[in-house]
Amino acid sequence: MKFLHLVWGNLMRKKLRTALTLLSIVVAFLLFGFLSAIKEALTGGVSIAGANRLIVRHKVSIIQLLPYSYKARMERLPGVALVTHQTWFGGIYQDPKNFFMQCPVDPESFLAMFPEFLLPPAQKAAWLQTRTGAIVGRKTAERFGWKVGDRVPIVSTIWAQPDGSRRWTFDIVGIFDGREKNTDTTPLFFRYDYFDEVREQGHSWDRGQVGWYTIRVSDPAQAGAVAKAVDAEFENSSAETKTEPEGAFVQAWVNQVGNIALITASILGAVFFTILLVAGNTMSQSVRERIGELGVLKAIGFTNGQVLAMVLLESCVLALLGGGLGLGLAWLATSHGDPTGGYLPMFFLPPRDLLVGLGFSLVLGVVTGVLPALQAMRLRVAEALRRM
Amino acid sequence: MNGTTGGDGVLVAVEGVEKVFHRGSEDIHVLKDLHLTVPAGQFLALMGPSGSGKSTLLNLIGGLDRPTQGTVHVAGERVDQLSDHRLASWRARHIGFVFQLYNLMPVLTAERNVELPLLLTPLSKAERRRHVEAALAMVGLSARAKHFPRTLSGGEQQRVGIARGIVTDPTLLLCDEPTGDLDRKSGDEILDLLQALNREHGKTIIMVTHDPHASARASRTVYLNKGQLSSAPVN
Numbered sequence: 365m366k367f368l369h370l371v372w373g374n375l376m377r378k379k380l381r382t383a384l385t386l387l388s389i390v391v392a393f394l395l396f397g398f399l400s401a402i403k404e405a406l407t408g409g410v411s412i413a414g415a416n417r418l419i420v421r422h423k424v425s426i427i428q429l430l431p432y433s434y435k436a437r438m439e440r441l442p443g444v445a446l447v448t449h450q451t452w453f454g455g456i457y458q459d460p461k462n463f464f465m466q467c468p469v470d471p472e473s474f475l476a477m478f479p480e481f482l483l484p485p486a487q488k489a490a491w492l493q494t495r496t497g498a499i500v501g502r503k504t505a506e507r508f509g510w511k512v513g514d515r516v517p518i519v520s521t522i523w524a525q526p527d528g529s530r531r532w533t534f535d536i537v538g539i540f541d542g543r544e545k546n547t548d549t550t551p552l553f554f555r556y557d558y559f560d561e562v563r564e565q566g567h568s569w570d571r572g573q574v575g576w577y578t579i580r581v582s583d584p585a586q587a588g589a590v591a592k593a594v595d596a597e598f599e600n601s602s603a604e605t606k607t608e609p610e611g612a613f614v615q616a617w618v619n620q621v622g623n624i625a626l627i628t629a630s631i632l633g634a635v636f637f638t639i640l641l642v643a644g645n646t647m648s649q650s651v652r653e654r655i656g657e658l659g660v661l662k663a664i665g666f667t668n669g670q671v672l673a674m675v676l677l678e679s680c681v682l683a684l685l686g687g688g689l690g691l692g693l694a695w696l697a698t699s700h701g702d703p704t705g706g707y708l709p710m711f712f713l714p715p716r717d718l719l720v721g722l723g724f725s726l727v728l729g730v731v732t733g734v735l736p737a738l739q740a741m742r743l744r745v746a747e748a749l750r751r752m
Numbered sequence: 753m754n755g756t757t758g759g760d761g762v763l764v765a766v767e768g769v770e771k772v773f774h775r776g777s778e779d780i781h782v783l784k785d786l787h788l789t790v791p792a793g794q795f796l797a798l799m800g801p802s803g804s805g806k807s808t809l810l811n812l813i814g815g816l817d818r819p820t821q822g823t824v825h826v827a828g829e830r831v832d833q834l835s836d837h838r839l840a841s842w843r844a845r846h847i848g849f850v851f852q853l854y855n856l857m858p859v860l861t862a863e864r865n866v867e868l869p870l871l872l873t874p875l876s877k878a879e880r881r882r883h884v885e886a887a888l889a890m891v892g893l894s895a896r897a898k899h900f901p902r903t904l905s906g907g908e909q910q911r912v913g914i915a916r917g918i919v920t921d922p923t924l925l926l927c928d929e930p931t932g933d934l935d936r937k938s939g940d941e942i943l944d945l946l947q948a949l950n951r952e953h954g955k956t957i958i959m960v961t962h963d964p965h966a967s968a969r970a971s972r973t974v975y976l977n978k979g980q981l982s983s984a985p986v987n
Binding site (some may be wrong): 366368369370373374376377602655656660661662664666667668669670727744745746751 | 811
């Protein structure tokens with residue numbers, strides 16, 4: 365610690381050069397933070413998916429509907445503890461860019477299935493009593509300034525009213541929060557019985573059908589057997605099913621975007637390689653410029669090890685400072701949540717990635733400093749003093 | 753005075769030293785069968801023309817380099833056989849260096865420069881501060897303690913260099929052309945200071961110089977020419 369002022373003084377020797385190097389490290393770690401947040405937004409659903417939940421969808425495609433009657437048949441299968449369903453509503457609030465998910469659901473089984481959605485009991489009771497009632501996540505409520513008691517018009521791109529209008533009006537009866545930080549609190553859920561009643565009034569061809577089912581299994585170890593049993597139950601029917609763990613289902617959605625982990629790693633790899641060269645060059649130059657001074661330090665008694673440690677400390681301080689600043693800025697920038705208006709509802713920088721980033725910055729410091737530090741360590745004193 | 757001497761009061765004993773530098777296929781014999789003893793408390797001036805090997809000899813005595821042949825004893829220790837690591841610790845304990853171009857750290861203030869050798873000791877921050885203040889007071893620079901080298905004159909920078917050299921109370925002070933980069937007035941002030949350190953504080957000093965005016969301040973002068981010592985200049 366008592367050498368810290370010397371380390372700091374050396375970093376401040378060429379302020380502009382240090383500032384530019386620092387800036388490049390800050391930008392690299394800011395990018396790291398943003399990419400981590402995007403990755404979390406796209407893949408976070410996989411990590412929070414329930415291990416005891418299965419998704420049952422149409423074997424052909426997720427956009428094909430399944431009969432509502434399947435619910436009762438699945439409930440009778442051994443190992444099935446609970447069944448609920450959702451249907452994609454595809455609604456727009458005021459403007460197409462105001463994207464968020466809406467689904468008609470069965471309130472009781474839905475809330476029992478997804479305990480990560482926290483709804484006050486009074487609001488749950490109000491939902492059960494209001495046919496046109498809807499609950500909305502905190503993020504979307506705050507985004508549009510909705511509060512309990514508001515009537516909200518949503519235009520569906522898929523489902524029409526009996527009169528042909530696509531405008532649906534819901535009464536906001538509850539606002540739910542997420543149990544975990546990465547619980548998605550952007551969707552709006554409304555009652556399936558109201559939804560199906562409207563479809564029935566309109567003699568819609570798809571009444572009595574739902575988008576997909578979620579099953580809770582009694583024993584997660586038996587999830588595979590239950591999935592097989594479900595698919596076997598509906599084999600050779602007009603709507604065969606494909607049952608898979610919730611995590612795999614979410615992953616399949618994510619994979620439509622691409623291999624997020626590979627894309628992120630590739631971008632960061634290129635960025636960090638460049639930073640390695642920039643910071644490494646700064647450190648090498650800095651050591652070359654003060655070979656005489658390093659000779660003086662050795663002459664007055666600094667050991668080779670102390671000189672090595674001092675140069676390494678210098679590069680580590682630079683990298684940690686840049687990394688810390690970049691990650692801090694990234695954290696600040698991502699703390700406001702989804703910047704896309706609803707496409708990345710779980711956009712945030714996880715604390716795990718903050719720590720990984722700090723680890724990276726330390727590694728960057730060591731890697732960029734090790735060669736100049738070895739060069740400084742190997743200096744012959746008498747030779748170095750001649751270069752003062 | 754800090755340090756130990758041989759039984760006969762000799763602080764530095766250089767015996768049969770040769771130093772050969774290899775430049776390509778050529779061997780350059782800088783020092784040849786050189787013998788020198790310096791008693792404790794002496795102020796020795798080492799004179800000679802450029803390239804005569806003065807600085808090389810100073811480096812060997814200060815443990816900055818090793819002889820090709822021969823032995824160097826300082827304060828009872830055979831320094832030519834110490835490992836790099838032990839040599840560094842030995843230098844920190846026994847040797848103070850004063851360089852021609854001051855060799856201060858431009859990024860540190862005068863007091864921080866003087867403190868540098870003390871960072872290698874187990875002294876507390878308060879103790880280090882006391883030592884630094886005493887050394888700066890001794891060279892008459894207390895008022896300039898917070899100044900960076902670039903804001904000091906050449907003479908002041910050299911005084912900071914001397915304060916850094918004596919702050920650990922070393923056994924031996926080695927000065928390589930300490931007035932070589934200064935005007936006459938500043939040079940005289942530095943020589944006054946070295947003389948006072950020798951006479952009043954009993955510091956053993958070996959000073960390399962070209963300048964007869966500077967060597968006149970020493971208690972003994974030896975001349976180095978073509979790698980060999982003599983007590984009188986060789987024409």
